[in-house]
Amino acid sequence: MRTVFKTSYDTDIDLHEHWFRRGRYLALLVFMMSLPFWADEYFLAEATNTLIWSLAGMGLMVLVGHTGQPSLGHAAFLSIGAYTDVALMNAGVPFLVSFPIAGIFAGVVGAIVAIPAVRMSGIYLAIATLALFVIVEEIVILLEPITGGVGGLFAPAIEIFGIPFERYAYLGNFYWLVLAVVVIICWGYANLMRSPTGRSFLAVRDSEVSARALGINVTRTRALAFGLSAGVTGLAGALMGHFIGFFNYELFSIFISINLLLVVTIGGLGFIQGAFLGAVLITAVPQVIAILRDGLNATAGIDLGAIPGLDTIIFSLLLIVFIIYEPQGLYGRWLKIRTWFEIFPLARRDMFRRQKSYLKTERSK
Amino acid sequence: MSLLEVDDIAVHFGGVKAVDGVSFRVEEGEVYAIIGPNGAGKSTIFNLISRIYELTRGRIMFDGHDVTKLGAHQVAPLGIARTFQNIELFDHSTVLANLLMGRHLHRRTNFIQDALFLPKVRAEERAHRQRVEEVIAFLELEAYRGKMIAGLPYGVRKVVEIGRALAMGSKLILLDEPASGLSVEESQEVAYWIEDMRRDMGLTVLMVEHDMSLVSQVSDRVLAVANGRMLAEGTPAEVQAHPEVKAAYLGTEVAA
Numbered sequence: 001m002r003t004v005f006k007t008s009y010d011t012d013i014d015l016h017e018h019w020f021r022r023g024r025y026l027a028l029l030v031f032m033m034s035l036p037f038w039a040d041e042y043f044l045a046e047a048t049n050t051l052i053w054s055l056a057g058m059g060l061m062v063l064v065g066h067t068g069q070p071s072l073g074h075a076a077f078l079s080i081g082a083y084t085d086v087a088l089m090n091a092g093v094p095f096l097v098s099f100p101i102a103g104i105f106a107g108v109v110g111a112i113v114a115i116p117a118v119r120m121s122g123i124y125l126a127i128a129t130l131a132l133f134v135i136v137e138e139i140v141i142l143l144e145p146i147t148g149g150v151g152g153l154f155a156p157a158i159e160i161f162g163i164p165f166e167r168y169a170y171l172g173n174f175y176w177l178v179l180a181v182v183v184i185i186c187w188g189y190a191n192l193m194r195s196p197t198g199r200s201f202l203a204v205r206d207s208e209v210s211a212r213a214l215g216i217n218v219t220r221t222r223a224l225a226f227g228l229s230a231g232v233t234g235l236a237g238a239l240m241g242h243f244i245g246f247f248n249y250e251l252f253s254i255f256i257s258i259n260l261l262l263v264v265t266i267g268g269l270g271f272i273q274g275a276f277l278g279a280v281l282i283t284a285v286p287q288v289i290a291i292l293r294d295g296l297n298a299t300a301g302i303d304l305g306a307i308p309g310l311d312t313i314i315f316s317l318l319l320i321v322f323i324i325y326e327p328q329g330l331y332g333r334w335l336k337i338r339t340w341f342e343i344f345p346l347a348r349r350d351m352f353r354r355q356k357s358y359l360k361t362e363r364s365k
Numbered sequence: 366m367s368l369l370e371v372d373d374i375a376v377h378f379g380g381v382k383a384v385d386g387v388s389f390r391v392e393e394g395e396v397y398a399i400i401g402p403n404g405a406g407k408s409t410i411f412n413l414i415s416r417i418y419e420l421t422r423g424r425i426m427f428d429g430h431d432v433t434k435l436g437a438h439q440v441a442p443l444g445i446a447r448t449f450q451n452i453e454l455f456d457h458s459t460v461l462a463n464l465l466m467g468r469h470l471h472r473r474t475n476f477i478q479d480a481l482f483l484p485k486v487r488a489e490e491r492a493h494r495q496r497v498e499e500v501i502a503f504l505e506l507e508a509y510r511g512k513m514i515a516g517l518p519y520g521v522r523k524v525v526e527i528g529r530a531l532a533m534g535s536k537l538i539l540l541d542e543p544a545s546g547l548s549v550e551e552s553q554e555v556a557y558w559i560e561d562m563r564r565d566m567g568l569t570v571l572m573v574e575h576d577m578s579l580v581s582q583v584s585d586r587v588l589a590v591a592n593g594r595m596l597a598e599g600t601p602a603e604v605q606a607h608p609e610v611k612a613a614y615l616g617t618e619v620a621a
Contacts, residue, residue, distance in 0.1 A: 009494040012461070013487060188480040195479035195486055196472040202458055203466050210453035213415055214533065215441030215470040224476060270457060 015190050032179055036172030044171055050283040051178045052239045057263040057275030058182075058189055059233030064261070065269040066198065067225035068205030069118065073129030074233050074260050076136035079252035080106040081234025082241030086155050087146045095158045095165075103235040110230020111223050118222035133257060140249045152248025155241045167242055178239055185232055189272055192228075201225050233260075262315055266322050268329030277330040281318075286311045366429065368393040368569050369537060374413055374423030375593075383409045385593040386423075391537070396563055396570040398584035400577070400604070402613055406593040407573040408450055411539050415440050415447055428536065442470055444536035448526045448543065450573075456515045460525050463514060464500060467532030468493040500531045504558065520551050527558065531566075538562065540572035544579050552579055559583045577605065589613070 004017050016022040035047055056078060063069050081102045088098035117128045140147045147153065158165035158177070165173045192198045200221045203211040208218050241247055259282055267278025289311055296302040307313075326333050340347045367390035376384045384406040391397045399407045412418045414425055416437040425432040430443055446467075455463050471493065474486050501507055504524050514522060523543065530538050543559070544552035556579050562568040574580050580587060581601035589596040589604050591613035597604050604610055 009491050009498075010487075012494070013490045191482035191486075192476065192480050195482065195490070196469060196474065197476040197479040199458075199462060199466050200469060202462070203455055203469070206455035206457055207453045209417065210449060210455075211466075212417075212437040213441060213447050213449075213453075214466055214529070215438055217436075217438045228476070 013194065015194065029183065033176070036175055041171060044175055046283060046287060048171070048175045048178050048243060050279050051175075051182050052236055052243055053260075053263060053279035053283055054276045055178075055182050055185060055239065056233050056236035056260055057267065057279045058185060058272065059229050059231070059236060060260050061264045061267075061269075061272065061275045062189070062192075062201070062225055062232070063229035064264050065271070065274065066193070066205060067201045067222060067229075069222060069225065070122070070126045070261075071129040071229070072126045072254070072257050072261070073131075073133035073136075074229075075252040075254060075256040076129075076133040077106045077110060077230040077233040078237030078240060078256060079136055079140060079249065080109055080230075081237030082155075082247065082252070083140060083147050084234070085238035086153060086241055089156045090153075094160070096160050099235070099238055102238040103231045106234020106237065107227045107231025110234075111227030113230075114223040114226030115219075118219060118226060130254075130257075133254065137249055137252070148248060150248060152246060154246050155244070158242060167245055174242070178243075181235060181239065185235070186272065189232075193272070197224070259315070262319055266318055266329050268331030268333075269327075271329070271331040274329050274331040277334075281330065282315070285314055289314070367391060368395075368428060369414075369571065370424075370426040371410075371414075372424045372426070374410070374425060375421045376409060376413060376418050377421045382593050384413065384590075387588075387590060387593070387595050388423075389588050389595075389598060391569060391571055393536075393569055394563060394567065395586065396559060396572070396584045398580045398587045398601075399571070399573045399590060400575070400580060400587055400610075401590040401596075404592075405590045405613075407590060408541055409593075410590075411447060411541050411573060414445065414539065441533065441535070445539065446530035446533040446535035446537070447539035448530050448541055450541040450545070452519075452522050452526055454514045454522055454526055454529070457513065459511050459513055460506060460509045460517070460528075461497065461501075461511060463525055464497040464528050464532045465493055467500075467529040468496060470533055496534065497532050500528045503531070503561070504528045520547055523547060523551075527555075531562070535568070537569045537571060540570060540574075542573055542575065544574060544576045552576055555579065556582050577601075581605070 004011065006012065006017075011017050016025065032047075036044060039047065056074070059077070060071065060074050063071055084105045085095075085098050085102035088101060089095060093101075113132055117125060117132075120128055141149055143149075144151075157167075158174070160177075163173065164170045165177050167174045193201075200211070200216050203214065203216055204218050204221050204225075211218055211221070237252070240251070244251060263278035263282050264275060265278070266281055267276070268274030293303075322329060328335075369391040371387065371389050373386050373388050374384060375382065375386055387406070387410060389397070399410060401407050409418065413420055414427075414432065416432065416435060416439075420433055423433075427443055427445060432440060432443070432445075435443075455466060458466070472489065474483075474489055478486055501510065504527065506521075506524060506528060509517065509521055509525070514525065517525070523546070527540070527543060530540075540559070543555050547555065559570055559572070560583055562570055570583075572584070584601055586599065587601050587604040588598045589607065589610045591609075596609045596613060597607040599607075
């Protein structure tokens, strides 16, 4: 077990409390950066997809995991981000400008919607966000000149300072672009969570009445969280549009919203790392099923392809299992396993019993 | 002018008069206690001051400001901190984070500066931590700094909540039953803390408490309420000896 001897308040303020931990994240980053040099195209595309899902997952995590507000409508913000970005690029705006504007626009829409919506909580807010999703979907279909309506539209190729980031011909470049966005957002997110803003989110999540007593403007805080969440999700939507290449409103279906909720819940509510673990799971399961299907078909003659919606069934079962046995998700489980090894052989069965509690989001008052 | 002036306040929930015509004044540097049987309206008075309930009638002035015109989150910036009877801490955060949340009033950075973690944010964090460490030292919470609230025993949570209120650096602190559920030793400690708050920190304390030994030990003046009405006001001894207070607690003697 590693004991950190704290000699300055900065040890607690820093993102990582010692160089070993910082080094592990750096090693992971270097590994991720090296991917295009050795991974094949299929794997690289999957990794890109996972990163985009992680980005969207971080967007939803701020809201659900850290501020305690559920949303069933986050596909709407993905869609707003994707269409804004493509519309601006089609109008001749370079990606470097259109991309942040897409995020900001999605964020502003989110914050505006939030002002009336955040007065609701639990199931009512979930329904309100679902309604928002339906409205956005209809607007996308109606705004045919910009969005291509039902027919859909092509995402133009990205080029920054003459360097091509086109998704098919230059997948490696596109992957690095996505990775850079994810790293920057993740860094900003982690910074928020160690500063007064992040603490006010947690305060609003855990006890509104005492948040008010501390002078926190609950409505404004929840609207800010909603706006930031929508903004980051919008960025993910823009990248998703470029990744898919050709898309229409069906890309951003209600199932995307639900899968995003799975990402944050199974990943671990209240942990940034949870968004990544959840994204890996949600993108890996369909691939594993595909591999299993081919394998079982060839060797045992079992045809998994004959079972429609197998991945949905697996996700649902996983969700139920996690909510009952591990409400803190994959990351919470990992923390416990790590602690078990760190203090081996001193771990006791009931060590984490008192910590098994649900966040307010999940209770949906 | 008194620090806190409560004038003829009332709140009615339907036909229930939870508080009906209560007036009192708390002077600066005073420890003022409100006592009364269960359901007397003591906590309701607190909730009226911190704007959780809307007044039906009356006015509350603090330090020259009309509290009744403010929203619930605008009360704290005036210099009023409070604790809750049923402990309202942030359960999924550490003790340190809870105390830092008490510093929210004093934040000088916005969310963009926070996300970029500019040097200014770090400097602010250090200053907040410094203040919080003073509170930790005062309440002897050193051993619990990094612990999650959800895993802490009741007595410690009670203290953390007092700590969070102290971290706010207010003029007036409202303590809602600070000693309820505590052992004799623990409530004795609370008594010492309240004395120190007044003497060393220059705080004014308004508290609701059932424990009469604590009340008579620390408070300058006591207000007794029952059924939402004022029964008596005065020194602890005067109030305890008041016939109506005795009647409210013990019932009236039936004439034989």
